[in-house]
Amino acid sequence: MARKRVAVLISGRGSNLQALIDAARAPDYPAEIVRVIANVPEAGGLARAADAGIAVETIDHRKFPNRPAFEAVLDAAIRASGAELVCLAGFMRLLTASFVEAWRDRLINIHPSLLPAFPGLDTHGRALAAGVRFAGCTVHFVRAEMDSGPIIVQAAVPVLPGDDEQRLAARVLAAEHRAYPLALALVASGRTRVSGGTVSVDGHTTADSLLINPAA
Numbered sequence: 001m002a003r004k005r006v007a008v009l010i011s012g013r014g015s016n017l018q019a020l021i022d023a024a025r026a027p028d029y030p031a032e033i034v035r036v037i038a039n040v041p042e043a044g045g046l047a048r049a050a051d052a053g054i055a056v057e058t059i060d061h062r063k064f065p066n067r068p069a070f071e072a073v074l075d076a077a078i079r080a081s082g083a084e085l086v087c088l089a090g091f092m093r094l095l096t097a098s099f100v101e102a103w104r105d106r107l108i109n110i111h112p113s114l115l116p117a118f119p120g121l122d123t124h125g126r127a128l129a130a131g132v133r134f135a136g137c138t139v140h141f142v143r144a145e146m147d148s149g150p151i152i153v154q155a156a157v158p159v160l161p162g163d164d165e166q167r168l169a170a171r172v173l174a175a176e177h178r179a180y181p182l183a184l185a186l187v188a189s190g191r192t193r194v195s196g197g198t199v200s201v202d203g204h205t206t207a208d209s210l211l212i213n214p215a216a
């Protein structure tokens, strides 16, 4: 089966991008990254993409008078790359409803919490303040409302005694690097179906072991 062509949008260091690049090196991975686009020239992930031989592009949002003008150029760049799917990987611009609708069920995001808990910024600080026993990440199809949309994959990690934001963030980030390549593989291989705001996954297996924290 032909590999699905994917554009990845970034704003920063690009560690999730790197996880996708690494996964896509496997010959049987169902997606290939054909373009990486940053909205700021200093995004560290641009170098990661260039090192991997992937075409990169910077579309600096500050050079546009408004969001629709920026998104028109972004949309054209994605389409010019031939991408069929778009992955947001630490892309720090809100996208308008019309952009999101144009890419409905082909636009994927990763968020560092177990949505619908803790949308928005400062997820780890808020998780610690709330005293939750599990944190994690969510890969989801994007809808117009920020950090919402049908959930493809979640990965949970325990919150441990003595955690501060940095320690928790590092544990969640390691989970992100496994969850995102899995989610993209499920979508790219056609195993996901969206209906009624949820995603079903063909032929998936689910861990049935009880997670309990603190351990009984």
Ligand code: GRF
Binding pocket: 012, 013, 014, 015, 016, 017, 045, 089, 090, 091, 110, 111, 112, 137, 173, 176
């Ligand atoms: C990740 O925590 C991701 O969940 C969030 O932004 C961060 C990006 O990190 N949306 P990186 O640029 O992929 O390292």
